[in-house]
Amino acid sequence: MTxxxxxxxxxxxxxQGVYRHDSHATGTPMTFSVYVPPHDPGERLPVLxxxxxxxxxxxxxxxxxxxxxxxxxxxxxxxAPDTSPRGQGVADDxxxxxxxxxxxxxxxxxEPWTPHFRMRSYIEDELPALIAAEFPVADxxxxxxxxxxxxxxxxxxxxxxxxxxxxxxxxxxxxxxxxQVPWGQKALGGYLGSDRGSWRQHDAxxxxxxxxxxPEILVDQGDADQFLDEQLQPERLRAACAAAGIDLTLRMQxxxxxxxxxxxTFMADxxxxxxxxxHAKDPA
Amino acid sequence: MTxxxxxxxxxxxxxQGVYRHDSHATGTPMTFSVYVPPHDPGERLPVLxxxxxxxxxxxxxxxxxxxxxxxxxxxxxxxAPDTSPRGQGVADDxxxxxxxxxxxxxxxxxEPWTPHFRMRSYIEDELPALIAAEFPVADxxxxxxxxxxxxxxxxxxxxxxxxxxxxxxxxxxxxxxxxQVPWGQKALGGYLGSDRGSWRQHDAxxxxxxxxxxPEILVDQGDADQFLDEQLQPERLRAACAAAGIDLTLRMQxxxxxxxxxxxTFMADxxxxxxxxxHAKDPA
Numbered sequence: 037m038t039x040x041x042x043x044x045x046x047x048x049x050x051x052q053g054v055y056r057h058d059s060h061a062t063g064t065p066m067t068f069s070v071y072v073p074p075h076d077p078g079e080r081l082p083v084l085x086x087x088x089x090x091x092x093x094x095x096x097x098x099x100x101x102x103x104x105x106x107x108x109x110x111x112x113x114x115x116a117p118d119t120s121p122r123g124q125g126v127a128d129d130x131x132x133x134x135x136x137x138x139x140x141x142x143x144x145x146x147e148p149w150t151p152h153f154r155m156r157s158y159i160e161d162e163l164p165a166l167i168a169a170e171f172p173v174a175d176x177x178x179x180x181x182x183x184x185x186x187x188x189x190x191x192x193x194x195x196x197x198x199x200x201x202x203x204x205x206x207x208x209x210x211x212x213x214x215x216q217v218p219w220g221q222k223a224l225g226g227y228l229g230s231d232r233g234s235w236r237q238h239d240a241x242x243x244x245x246x247x248x249x250x251p252e253i254l255v256d257q258g259d260a261d262q263f264l265d266e267q268l269q270p271e272r273l274r275a276a277c278a279a280a281g282i283d284l285t286l287r288m289q290x291x292x293x294x295x296x297x298x299x300x301t302f303m304a305d306x307x308x309x310x311x312x313x314x315h316a317k318d319p320a
Numbered sequence: 321m322t323x324x325x326x327x328x329x330x331x332x333x334x335x336q337g338v339y340r341h342d343s344h345a346t347g348t349p350m351t352f353s354v355y356v357p358p359h360d361p362g363e364r365l366p367v368l369x370x371x372x373x374x375x376x377x378x379x380x381x382x383x384x385x386x387x388x389x390x391x392x393x394x395x396x397x398x399x400a401p402d403t404s405p406r407g408q409g410v411a412d413d414x415x416x417x418x419x420x421x422x423x424x425x426x427x428x429x430x431e432p433w434t435p436h437f438r439m440r441s442y443i444e445d446e447l448p449a450l451i452a453a454e455f456p457v458a459d460x461x462x463x464x465x466x467x468x469x470x471x472x473x474x475x476x477x478x479x480x481x482x483x484x485x486x487x488x489x490x491x492x493x494x495x496x497x498x499x500q501v502p503w504g505q506k507a508l509g510g511y512l513g514s515d516r517g518s519w520r521q522h523d524a525x526x527x528x529x530x531x532x533x534x535p536e537i538l539v540d541q542g543d544a545d546q547f548l549d550e551q552l553q554p555e556r557l558r559a560a561c562a563a564a565g566i567d568l569t570l571r572m573q574x575x576x577x578x579x580x581x582x583x584x585t586f587m588a589d590x591x592x593x594x595x596x597x598x599h600a601k602d603p604a
Contacts, residue, residue: 046544047581102386104584260330291330300388301332 038171042067048108049074057166058250061158062121064153068163069094070171072272073108082314083167084204084307087159087183087190090219091137091187093118097184102300103307117159117166119186121152133219134226140214141190142238144227148291153227156238160194177230180310184299185263186223188255189214192273196248206254206306208299209261209318212273213241219267235249244276247273254284254309256302258292278302323454326351332392333358338378341450346405347435347444352447353378353400354455357392364458366598367397367451368488369592371443371471371478374503377402377419381468386584393593394595396464399451401443403470405436417503424498425474426522428511437511439521444478462595464488465507468583469547472539473498476524476557480532488597490538490590492583493545496557497525503551528560536567538593540586542576 042054050073059066075081084107086097094116097103107114120139127148139155163224168176179202183191188210195205214220217236236242257270264270270286277284292298301308326338334357343350346384359365368391372383378400381387391398404423413419423439425454452460463486467475472494479489498504499519508519520526548554554570562566576582 045577045579045581046542046585048585052581053365099384099580102389104581105386105389136480258330260539293329295329296383297329297331297336297388299560301330304389 039166040114047071047081048104050104052098052104054098055170059121059158059162061154061162064126064240065134066158066163067094067118068089068123069098069251070167071104072171073104073111073113075111075172081111081113082174083115083176083179084310084314085143085181085191086114086116087181087187087194088116088119089183089187090119091132092187093137096296097299100296100300101303103303106304106307106311110307110315112307112311112314113171113173113295114307115163117163125165125195126152128181134222136201138186138223140186140220140223140238141194142224142227142228145234146227146229149227157253159190160198165285167308169247178203178314180314182206182208182306182310183210184208184258185268186211187295189211189220189238189240192253193243195250196240196243197237199248199250202215202250203316204310205252206309208302208306209239209257209263209268209269209294210257210270210273212214212270213239215239215242216272217269221243225273241276244282249280250282252285253277254287254306255288256287256296256305258289258298261294261298263294282291321440323450331355332388334388334431335394336382336388338382339454343405343442343446345386345438345471348405348407348410350405350447351378351402353382354451354526355388355398356393356455357388357395357397359401359456360396364456365397366458366595367460367463368462368598369465369467369475370398370400370402371465371474372403372465373427373469373471374403374468376471377421381583384580384584385587387587390588390591390595394591394599395453396591396595396598397457398591399447400491401447404439410436418506420472421518422507424470424504424507424511424522425478426511427433428452429518430511430513433511441473444482457460461485462487462598464598466490466492466590466594467494468492469552470495470503470579472496473504473522473524474538477522477527480524480527483532483534487600489534489536489589490592490593492590493541493547493552493578494524494554494557495551496554499523499526499552500556501551503594523555525560527565528566534566536569537561538560538569538571538590540573540580540589542573543577544575545578545582547578553560554569556602
């Protein structure tokens, strides 16, 4: 694995970088950003992943997420991947919610998506190994993950499938039950086909119904979010967590919409939530 | 004066708005952003102006400035104007440092700029009156101002010409002596003509040499700024302030460049600097 540095900028005492590498999983160049906060020589820090929503690249949260101040304060590395493979020769769809910018964090089994749309393998396996190799990362068994909308879906499902990797899981306005809402039905149907059984590994509520467990989850959701009723439906997650004994903190935030104005407002809370759990000592 | 609301978003408990109005000064529609932090009904808050640099619109700092958290904490309204008139029928130049996006906060006296390039009148007179009329502003005799690069030049010169209006003045990587550097010589020569006497009202160092005074100024400057030696030259401001008895706090920030990664890192300091002076009681 080789990694190219696209740019680095000093910020909040640390380094905000943008990097590119040739992904085996997607068969394309992939770009991502990493913020490494100020730290002592040789010090290794825990990682918080942020998975982005529909239409986004790594750049949206990097520009507008306001995570560098809390990551510097709490000594947490912040990794922001892209949301799909991109470029000529990569399948796409004219709609904003399918194809490039809309990978939904699955490995596609349906044409024309199978050659490159392998975002599950990319985010779950390939990119963590690259991050561990290239950055001063403490311990990949002690990570945190969050995300927004489609990326909230990605964060919840990845953590539910791999609970031993994550000490903290949160989301901003996540798609909690993609099998039951239009965005998810279109994407999972398109990438995975009509067998709904194959969707359940990519649906947070279905994973919980099928026995996946996390000790606790933090979700912020704006009550003025234009996608709340049709696409997000956090009450489905509330019901599933209640039935499963998962300690869900679901905060309905009055007046907030689906934008980065919402995300940036609560980003410091999510970084602090992650940091408290990442830096906690293991029980003796 | 009528003002159109382009967008509003809840952020950090307040409202980030983008607005448009037909400017008498420029003869064009002008767009600006205003953040009004959470406040009590009827409460009026002081204003911090932020003037942007070359190529920017209101949107750059609105997206990337990270000012909403400190403005909410300190109860300060944040106003971000555009950097020039824009649109069809407005003169422009192919270069990034002249014409649209590069108004330099002057009233042009030279063709083809005179019809619309009246950013001094716009920022110094017209927009403050609109802001006072449309937003819960405390007192236009108690304002603060800051800006970046060309906008740092704008902030310093506007404040030096109008010291009674401003309780706090700061800048990020300002052009402190445009008469003596390429960006400024091109812009002031282009907009104001070759009579360098007319430039002195638009040159912070020249204004100080000519007797303008402020009690104190805060400047942050990255020492890895690619424009430091050729265009910015903060030591000229240091010398002028020393000779004039102006209390300049000039902080050279190691490793920082000219980008919004630099600005956002120190934004909270500039908001706090402004707020401490805006909220201070007048001497009895």
